[in-house]
Amino acid sequence: MLRRTTRRRARGRATMMxxxxxxxxxxxxxxxxxxxxxxxxxxxxxxVFIGRSWYAQENGxxxxxxxxxxxxxxxxxxxxxxxxxxxxxxGTDGNGxxxxxxxxxxxxNSGNTRWYEFKTIDWNPTQAQRNLFKYDVMFDIDRGYxxxxxxxxxxxxxxxxxxxxxxxxxxxxxxxxxxxxxxGDTVYVYDPAAEGAGGQGxxxxxxxWTMSTYDLETLIGGKGxxx
Numbered sequence: 001m002l003r004r005t006t007r008r009r010a011r012g013r014a015t016m017m018x019x020x021x022x023x024x025x026x027x028x029x030x031x032x033x034x035x036x037x038x039x040x041x042x043x044x045x046x047x048v049f050i051g052r053s054w055y056a057q058e059n060g061x062x063x064x065x066x067x068x069x070x071x072x073x074x075x076x077x078x079x080x081x082x083x084x085x086x087x088x089x090x091g092t093d094g095n096g097x098x099x100x101x102x103x104x105x106x107x108x109n110s111g112n113t114r115w116y117e118f119k120t121i122d123w124n125p126t127q128a129q130r131n132l133f134k135y136d137v138m139f140d141i142d143r144g145y146x147x148x149x150x151x152x153x154x155x156x157x158x159x160x161x162x163x164x165x166x167x168x169x170x171x172x173x174x175x176x177x178x179x180x181x182x183x184g185d186t187v188y189v190y191d192p193a194a195e196g197a198g199g200q201g202x203x204x205x206x207x208x209w210t211m212s213t214y215d216l217e218t219l220i221g222g223k224g225x226x227x
Contacts, residue, residue, distance in 0.1 A: 043179075043181060044181035044182055044186055044210070045181060045182060046181050046182055046183055047179060047180070047181040047188075048138075048141050048142060048179055048180055048181070049178065049179035049188055050074050050075075050141055050144055050146060050178055050179060051070075051074050051146070051176075051178030051179060051188065051190055051208070052073050052074045052077065053070065053073050053074075054070060054190050054192075054194070054207040054208065055069050055070050055073070055079075055083075055192060056192060056193075056194070056195065056197035057083070057192040057193055057197050057198065058083045058084075058197075060198065060199050061087075061092060061093070061094060061095070061096050062083050062087060062092065062192070063096075063173055063174045063175070063192045063193055063198070064086075064087075064090060064092060064096065064097035064102070064103055064148070064150075064174040065083040065084070065086035065087040065090065065092060065097075066083055066174075066192030066197075067103070067148045067174040067175060067176045067190075067192055068086045068090075068103060068106050068107060068110070068148060069081075069083055069086060070146070070176040070178070070190045070192065071107060071111075071145075071146040071147070071148050071176050072107065072110060072111050074146045074176070074178055075111060075144055075145055075146060076111065080110050080111075081110055086106055086110065089106050089109070089110070090102040090103065090105075090106050096172065097174070099118070099150065099223070099224060100118055100119075100148060100149070100150045100174075100223065100224040100225050100226045101118040101224065101226075103116075103118075103148045103150075103174065103226045104116040104117060104118040104148075104226035105118075107148065107226055115140075115145055116145075116226045116227065117226070117227065118224055118225075118226060119132070119133075119136070119224055119225055119226075119227060120223070120224040121133065121217060121220045121221050121222070121223070121224065121225070122221060122222070123221045123222040124221065125217050125218065125220075125221050129217070130214065130217050133213070133216075133217050133220070133225070133227075134184045134185075134213050134217075135184075136225075136227040137177060137180050137184055137187060137213060137227075138180060138184040140227050141177070141178075141179055141180055145227075146176050146177060146178050147176070147177040147225055147226060147227045148174055148175070148176050148177075148225065148226045149174070149175060149176075149177060149216065149220050149223075149224075149225040149226075150172070150173075150174055150220065150223035150224055150225060151171065151172065151173045151174070151175065151219045151220060151223065152170070152171075152172055152219065152220070152221065152222045152223045153167075153170065153171040153172075153173070153219055154170050155167055155168055155169050155170045156168075159215060159218065159219070160219075161175075161189070161191065161205070161209050161211060161219075162205065162206060162209045163204040163205045163206070164202075164205060165198075165200075165201030165202060166201060172223075173193060173198075174192070175189050175190065175191050175192070176189065176190045176192075177189055177216075178190050178208075180213070181210075184213060185212060185213050185214070186210055186211070186212055186213060187210065187211055187212075187213050187216055188208060188209075188210055189208065189209055189210070189211065189216070190207065190208055191205055191206070191207060191208070191209060193205060194206055194207040194208075195207060
């Protein structure tokens with residue numbers, strides 16, 4: 001289990017490529033991967049996986065639009081709009097997207113549903129919040145609804161997802177939860193900044209990674225998610 005031991009206040013919005021004070025990057029376009037019926041390797045015990053296609057964020061500020069795109073593609077089998085359109089709907093700008101509240105609204109509007117709600121997790125998550133998040137993961141994935149979560153990874157923190165950039169700067173980032181395993185104790189995540197789409201330092205981040213649900217809850221602490 002990973003715990004963050006220091007708290008750092010951030011000003012402004014979450015930058016979608018995730019690095020505070022990171023310079024603007026040229027747009028990176030990548031096609032969706034082939035549809036995935038199962039996670040690579042056949043999955044962990046008790047896997048429920050609904051991911052279809054991974055999309056790269058098209059510029060350094062578009063991890064929320066890309067995460068919305070992946071969530072809708074996984075749920076609907078198609079993506080109704082471009083990342084630019086999602087960004088316009090959510091008010092995404094050079095500083096990113098304000099919060100997962102805008103994400104929840106966009107998932108509902110573009111997905112023609114009322115399913116998604118915006119939920120928060122404290123910086124030091126309570127047990128009730130952890131229980132609810134795990135419940136949401138299993139309940140939503142079982143019914144075909146991916147979740148989009150907002151990560152807050154402080155500078156110097158050693159519990160980041162696989163191969164994340166150096167930890168000299170705080171990272172704010174959105175990713176899409178597309179599955180779970182081990183009775184909800186492990187999550188499958190699509191990361192729109194993978195393979196260099198997030199800019200310098202993101203080249204070795206995989207498109208899909210797994211993490212314990214407990215550790216992901218810790219990384220959401222101070223932010224929120226759409227479920």
